[in-house]
Amino acid sequence: MTRIPLTPPRSLTLRIAEWYARRVIGTVPDPARALGHHPRILRSWLGLERRVTSWHALDPALKQLALMVSAARIGCSWCLDFGYWEADRLGLPAEKIRQVPAWRDHRETFSDTEQLVMEYAEAMTETPPAVTDGLAAALRDTLGEKAFVELTTIVALENLRSRVNSAFGLTAQGFSRTCAVSWPR
Numbered sequence: 001m002t003r004i005p006l007t008p009p010r011s012l013t014l015r016i017a018e019w020y021a022r023r024v025i026g027t028v029p030d031p032a033r034a035l036g037h038h039p040r041i042l043r044s045w046l047g048l049e050r051r052v053t054s055w056h057a058l059d060p061a062l063k064q065l066a067l068m069v070s071a072a073r074i075g076c077s078w079c080l081d082f083g084y085w086e087a088d089r090l091g092l093p094a095e096k097i098r099q100v101p102a103w104r105d106h107r108e109t110f111s112d113t114e115q116l117v118m119e120y121a122e123a124m125t126e127t128p129p130a131v132t133d134g135l136a137a138a139l140r141d142t143l144g145e146k147a148f149v150e151l152t153t154i155v156a157l158e159n160l161r162s163r164v165n166s167a168f169g170l171t172a173q174g175f176s177r178t179c180a181v182s183w184p185r
Contacts, residue, residue: 031168084176113142
């Protein structure tokens with residue numbers, strides 16, 4: 001049960017968001033419906049999300065792994081469900097995707113760079129953040145400064161998404177059922 005109705009007033013902003021979401025992902029995500037109760041916030045959120053799609057300094061697979069690790073650490077089932085769907089669309093192997101929430105138990109599945117990225121995403125997601133100078137330096141050396149900044153920002157954004165969705169009580173919407181992998185519940 002969500003903590004906010006997913007039937008907001010039918011504002012112009014919400015109708016545009018619904019049209020766009022159906023066009024891009026095939027359905028309207030529950031977070032858009034929840035945010036639809038405040039059209040200005042929904043507009044701002046959608047603007048940010050649209051701009052984020054233009055960031056390309058970080059490899060998309062690394063970005064997706066970081067997003068999923070952060071969502072798993074926070075416990076956002078909606079974000080994990082959508083993350084599995086996005087990872088499948090990127091062509092990440094189903095077995096790798098399934099192991100992301102417990103990646104430390106499956107290190108052999110992930111490259112050294114992937115492990116470094118996931119470790120950083122976890123450290124950033126801790127409260128308070130547990131990022132060390134050594135970890136940051138290793139990532140800067142491995143990814144380059146531009147990709148490191150992008151990684152840091154995208155993990156922070158996923159923390160925002162996951163915490164908002166969790167606070168709203170949003171749960172898996174069924175995205176993973178449409179792909180080759182389903183997430184462990």
